[in-house]
Amino acid sequence: MAAQKGAQTATVSMTVNGKPVTGDIDPRTLLVQFLRENLRLTGTHVGCDTSQCGACVVHVNGKAIKSCTVLALQLEGADVLTIEGLAPPNGPLHPMQEAFRENHGLQCGFCTPGMIMTAVDMVRRKGHDLDDRTIREELEGNICRCTGYHNIVKAIAAGARAMRGSATTSKAAE
Amino acid sequence: MYAFTFHRPQTVRQAAGLLAKNGDAKLLAGGQTLLPTMKLRLAGPPQVIDMTLIEGLSGIEMSGRSLTIGAMTTHNDVNTSPVVQQAIPSLAKLAGMIGDPAVRHRGTIGGSIANNDPNADYPAACLGLGATIITNKRRIKADDFFTGMFSTALEPAEIITKVSFPIPKKAAYQKFRNQASRFALVGVFVSKRGSEIRVAVTGAGANGVFRVASFEEALKKRFAPKSLEGMSIPADGMNSDIHGSAEYRAHLVGVLARRAVAEAIGKSA
Numbered sequence: 001m002a003a004q005k006g007a008q009t010a011t012v013s014m015t016v017n018g019k020p021v022t023g024d025i026d027p028r029t030l031l032v033q034f035l036r037e038n039l040r041l042t043g044t045h046v047g048c049d050t051s052q053c054g055a056c057v058v059h060v061n062g063k064a065i066k067s068c069t070v071l072a073l074q075l076e077g078a079d080v081l082t083i084e085g086l087a088p089p090n091g092p093l094h095p096m097q098e099a100f101r102e103n104h105g106l107q108c109g110f111c112t113p114g115m116i117m118t119a120v121d122m123v124r125r126k127g128h129d130l131d132d133r134t135i136r137e138e139l140e141g142n143i144c145r146c147t148g149y150h151n152i153v154k155a156i157a158a159g160a161r162a163m164r165g166s167a168t169t170s171k172a173a174e
Numbered sequence: 175m176y177a178f179t180f181h182r183p184q185t186v187r188q189a190a191g192l193l194a195k196n197g198d199a200k201l202l203a204g205g206q207t208l209l210p211t212m213k214l215r216l217a218g219p220p221q222v223i224d225m226t227l228i229e230g231l232s233g234i235e236m237s238g239r240s241l242t243i244g245a246m247t248t249h250n251d252v253n254t255s256p257v258v259q260q261a262i263p264s265l266a267k268l269a270g271m272i273g274d275p276a277v278r279h280r281g282t283i284g285g286s287i288a289n290n291d292p293n294a295d296y297p298a299a300c301l302g303l304g305a306t307i308i309t310n311k312r313r314i315k316a317d318d319f320f321t322g323m324f325s326t327a328l329e330p331a332e333i334i335t336k337v338s339f340p341i342p343k344k345a346a347y348q349k350f351r352n353q354a355s356r357f358a359l360v361g362v363f364v365s366k367r368g369s370e371i372r373v374a375v376t377g378a379g380a381n382g383v384f385r386v387a388s389f390e391e392a393l394k395k396r397f398a399p400k401s402l403e404g405m406s407i408p409a410d411g412m413n414s415d416i417h418g419s420a421e422y423r424a425h426l427v428g429v430l431a432r433r434a435v436a437e438a439i440g441k442s443a
């Protein structure tokens with residue numbers, strides 16, 4: 001979806017991972033394209049581009065959304081958190097990231113950023129004690145081709161517990 | 175996606191003005207239907223009118239004996255609202271069955287109703303509760319609003335601003351999901367308010383959401399699953415595709431209506 005000849009551009013400004021950013025973009029630019037192509041934040045993935053798979057999940061104003069299904073221009077002034085902003089660059093991993101590593105919650109890792117952003121949002125809404133059923137229902141919009149989900153569910157339950165009391169950096173971007 | 179010009183009006187009046195001037199323009203609410211459709215080039219509006227900045231279009235309130243929900247209120251907000259959970263718990267529950275959490279964080283009630291997808295959930299709630307759809311121009315009864323698959327009574331430049339639901343005495347929604355898309359293969363919403371009984375069906379009809387008069391009559395005698403025992407509807411006019419035949423859908427309408435009535439009166443079917 002490269003800019004077509006003659007297509008007009010528009011300016012958008014938002015906060016991404018705590019930093020103010022701005023760009024001149026084709027109005028068709030999706031948030032995920034803005035993140036990956038303009039800001040070079042390639043941790044957010046595009047799995048399906050049809051709103052099904054959840055590889056592109058990021059937080060906008062504190063809520064998980066599919067960044068392939070929103071125009072960047074709709075998010076003027078918004079606060080966006082991506083997988084890159086979850087933990088400090090050289091610091092320890094976020095407890096949910098650590099739990100995915102610990103529990104072998106990934107194989108190829110393509111779905112993982114979306115899984116983790118969805119999981120952190122799940123904890124915000126559903127709390128730290130998540131049973132299997134809740135986790136599986138909440139993962140409705142996240143597809144993994146590799147793991148069979150079992151270890152993802154385990155990782156999310158463990159990550160949710162580990163987030164109890166730990167001051168997560170995601171708060172900074174809310 | 176085809177190129178378009180992007181507008182961000184701040185009032186309903188400005189949005190309506192833009193729509194009136196640009197015949198092929200499209201309103202953009204949560205974008206959970208329109209953007210995927212535009213990516214597939216099934217829609218290519220030359221102008222997109224984003225509703226994000228328009229004030230006063232989202233929110234939930236009780237006004238007298240009805241519950242009013244702003245058009246831009248998200249599925250998640252309806253699902254988690256204590257006001258909705260108290261006034262019409264079945265509506266809160268229905269909103270929580272739409273799509274997935276990320277879709278529910280952006281998709282709106284106004285967008286769902288305006289789109290009138292034959293498999294969508296909210297049209298069943300509107301028809302099943304006897305809602306009134308309020309636009310910038312008029313008030314439209316749900317019975318007159320849904321005019322067929324993907325079509326509504328909305329005129330060009332008409333914008334849904336709110337939906338008003340009368341509070342039922344009893345109500346429930348039963349959704350039988352399509353295993354792949356998780357939309358309703360068939361969904362049945364039942365309600366009882368005084369002597370008014372409604373049974374609304376989504377997913378099944380070739381013409382979108384519809385009421386089942388014969389079930390409503392039977393439930394008038396007694397609002398219980400037993401009143402519908404052995405009843406079904408003709409397969410004529412039902413959708414038929416790889417997900418289910420017309421006969422199967424017609425059968426599900428009976429099954430789900432009985433389950434919904436059981437749920438509404440607090441029994442398991």
Ligand SMILES: Cc1cc2nc3c(=O)[nH]c(=O)nc-3n(C[C@H](O)[C@H](O)[C@H](O)COP(=O)(O)OP(=O)(O)OC[C@H]3O[C@@H](n4cnc5c(N)ncnc54)[C@H](O)[C@@H]3O)c2cc1C
Nearest residue numbers: 201203204205206207208273281282284285288294295334
């Ligand atoms: C993965 C996925 C799963 C889904 N699952 C379900 C499901 O199980 N059940 C279900 O019911 N839906 C489902 N949906 C659809 C979802 O509910 C959409 O949010 C909804 O149908 C459209 O609402 P929107 O706010 O996103 O509207 P948009 O996509 O922004 O707009 C849809 C249409 O309505 C028009 N419109 C929007 N607002 C107004 C208004 N106020 N007045 C007049 N016209 C307006 C637009 O111009 C457009 O034509 C799913 C969507 C996705 C992506």
Ligand code: FES
Nearest residue numbers: 047049053054068
């Ligand atoms: S890439 Fe956004 S949902 Fe798959």
Ligand code: FES
Nearest residue numbers: 107109144145146
């Ligand atoms: S780990 Fe490969 S897609 Fe999930």
